[in-house]
Amino acid sequence: MNNSLGCTCLLCCVRSVGPSPELVRQREAKWINIIGQWNRILLRKSSTVKLQCQKGIPASLRAKCWPLLCGATGRMRQNTILYETLDSQPGMQSWVDIIERDLDRQFPFHEMFLSKDGHGQRGLFRVLKAYTQFQPEEGYCQAQGPVAAVLLMNMPAEEAFWCLVQISEQFLPGYYSPLLVILFDAAILTWVLKKTCPAAHKHLQQHGVEPLMFATDWLMCLFTRHLPFNTLLRVWDLFFCYGVRVLLQVAVVLVRRVLGRTEQRKQCQGQMETLERLRGVKEQVQDEDDAFIAEVNLTNTTKTLKTKI
Template sequence: MFLSREGNGQKDLYNILKAYTVYKREEGYCQAQGPVAAVLLMHMPAEDAFWCLVQICELYVPGYYSQGLEAVQLDGQVLFSLLRKVSTVAYKHLKKHQVDPLLYMTEWFMCLFSRTLPWATVLRVWDMFFSEGVKVIFRVALVLLKISLGSSEKLKDCQGLVETLEKLRNIPPMFLQESFMIHQISELQISQSDIERECRRQLKKWRKKRGELRNPPGKRYYGARDVHGRWRAGQPASRPAEEEDLSTAPGTPTILISAPPSPDQRKEGERWRSKPAARSRTFYVQRRPNAPPVPTRGDTGTPDSMGETQRKKRNSEPLISDTYF
């Protein structure tokens, strides 16, 4: 889709990224948006992919693509603090060798793992991401760190910073498969409240050391339900919540049902039938008799000869006609 320079894939990708720079002039272009927009283009038209990219950047990961990448740096410290709860061994190892989170998590978070995981796993992770928000990205990163550095045996080859980063870049493919990853992500006990609490702690530390954020990110929404709640909050409260009309929600399909005309509305001479005209007609369905039972241990003859005999007998019998009126 994106191999040909003159193909629609590269043209649509360029148009999406160019349109975003015009839409968000204060942020401009960020290289990490390319893989995210490319995944969207594989599943929807260019215009829909653009607006989906806007929602991801504004609601799901706000501030990730702004100048200075302050939101990414902040989430890197949040990830490192949460790692202590998930894997103490990996946490101590990274702290001992002074491996900054930005060295391994920047591509993970900014590209939403589209360049790290196999394609089937990427699709499952993105499904969970749209449903539950950025906490899925944190869980995936914690699972990868635990898989790579979570035991003393796995750290034998990691004697320094370079070896540790090489270990994280070359995770065995068997651990990246869809079935294994999704199970590990679901079992990880990291909630939205844990992430928000750690975000507040790291933000206080940031302000003490560096002052206020130059590009403070907006409010982060955790999944489709949170985004839909934001949309509902912006609608006029014209009726109680229990009587809310969901037909006006964006993306909700509309089904039109037409009732049959009443006797007064029928045209003169028109004959109205509620069932197909099948009376006085005969329908034939041909079928063969059920196959004989499989021979048991007490039967004589080999299995191959028994099967051949049964097949010849069945094919030689006449067809049975079932008549339906």
Template sequence: MAKSHGENGPRAPAAGGSLSGTRESLAPGPDAAAADELSSLGSDSEANGFAERRIDKFGFIVGSQGAEGALEEVPLEVLRQRESKWLDMLNNWDKWMAKKHKKIRLRCQKGIPPSLRGRAWQYLSGGKVKLQQNPGKFDELDMSPGDPKWLDVIERDLHRQFPFHEMFVSRGGHGQQDLFRVLKAYTLYRPEEGYCQAQAPIAAVLLMHMPAEQAFWCLVQICEKYLPGYYSEKLEAIQLDGEILFSLLQKVSPVAHKHLSQQKIDPLLYMTEWFMCAFSRTLPWSSVLRVWDMFFCEGVKIIFRVGLVLLKHALGSPEKLKACQGQYETIEQLRSLSPKIMQEAFLVQEVVELPVTERQIEREHLIQLRRWQDTRDAPLPGSKGKYKPPKQVQKEQRKQAKASGQWDKPPTPSQAKVAAAAGDACPPRDVHPKDPVYQDPQDSAPQDSAYHCSQESLTSQESEDTYL
């Protein structure tokens, strides 16, 4: 199966000149502004003469495909209350992790306040700990030349990632430069995997919320802990999870399952982009962010739940199937989902209330894994990991952190106030739900469980700088 996927919405207009595989070459050429009409880029927009372009609150150009219409705004008073609760939680993170874990999950389900989201993702994913454990590693990778084989492919993909977001709209702008740096660094960090096109939108979403170095380590966590095997050459894990999704659909929506079975539609035809891109190319942006908040907290089971909700509401009734008489019509139905079922409030509520338990997903994962091994006469790569209860994993990680000097003190109230005044705050550490299965921290190979969450559950004091 090819490691290639469709573009993220319409492409930006092509610009003259190509980018070579170095950081310096990503700077726009002398005629770049003239060749590329869309030359607005974050704080560069006014300097480039495009201050008149209206940008929505997510950074998309108003009127573009990525921009959203009227949204249900959270009242300012409610938002401030949520920020205050998160700050209290972050200032007492050990206590919350030990005794109030369900509350952390509930607050992620309600949505992380925008001012805290980027930093919260770093801690929820364990990316912050990876950065602390590997000081200077990203800079080392960043300065390395890289493999030309991957650099050429990455360069061709840069302008395809959210071309109407202010950060990536300028060909050769700082958004595309950072995206190139992150993706190139990963090919050097994991040369046996190289680059998969589905990693580009993942990295781009991260870069919208944090600097390049932090985004790199979050990408590492996603590829190795949350979705291990998804971006490997043969994509074994995504094939296995496709079978798991299809089997679970029989419990959630027998009508949709029967229809897809009769039409002989392979799950890979509709779920590959959903899962590999974590719905970043599928859902409205407000829904993407809410899904990612839960995904970083609870693992890949959130991706399964979202997929099941979409299939249930797109194909789950005889009325909806009237327009899906064949394979082509069914696939088109799933590619052009109704805005109603993707709407933020509706989707999140459906995902949270979906009658599929963690035990059911785990059981189905083990069943499909055995079938995979029997039919292929070989274990799925990375499937040798030993399952451990989350509390045991967290206890071992804390011991390792203290022994290695990575255990930091929680932020003081004064530091928290400074961060809050800057529009950001100290993010939480890695959050682990009680139910998902975890990989043994001693195992080097990623575990292909239906639940892939970060291993690094540590308390840390956030750095004083803020990233807005």
């Protein structure tokens, strides 16, 4: 059985445009049925759920599905007034100052975050401030800013807060703490690239380019700064279903798209040129890029990770 996220049949229906309205309605109906049977089906993340996540969660249902998939809904139900309590408190001034400086850096051209007094920046401040009070020993990490912003684009502030908690505690534990577990996963990416993209890996080694130099921001920000928005949402559909290995699979596909062909590697004659291409990786992905998602689904890192760990 293939351990990758998807199957080869996905490639048969790859398109670079969004699904038709009829297909969207069909997927909405399937997800509504799944949500209605949450305790029996979704809690186990059955094959039905995984297949639907591969196909993409309808935009109209992400506000419901993401919190369910990551466990935020359960945490919120167990702590019904906690977010309200944290939100009503002023917060530690040192964290407040840092968060306020970061607010207008998150998606500055998105209408939701244009104004400093708009509901987007106010909501973002509330969510991030609440997190520093929920985890005072960890506080605020700048990489959490764009992650929280994407959550707020898709759901109310309280749900966004609990999704951020689950991402930080359960999906990416240590990523946003002083321990920086991200360093370990960046090292793992080196091993994964060696096994899955040997030519690209060799090129990186020859020019002294370590994944820490380009992939740290990819992983910590969940690709919020590096993928077109609709493709990013599809990646997050997979991430909330499968966890951190999706991030490694996306990283592999991005490296492959930048350095996978001989002529591409020849155009990168040194470290600077290689890093420039990797940091501008967004140009390699279209918006609503089904081909990219299919490639991620077919990228098998499971066996490689088991061997390494």
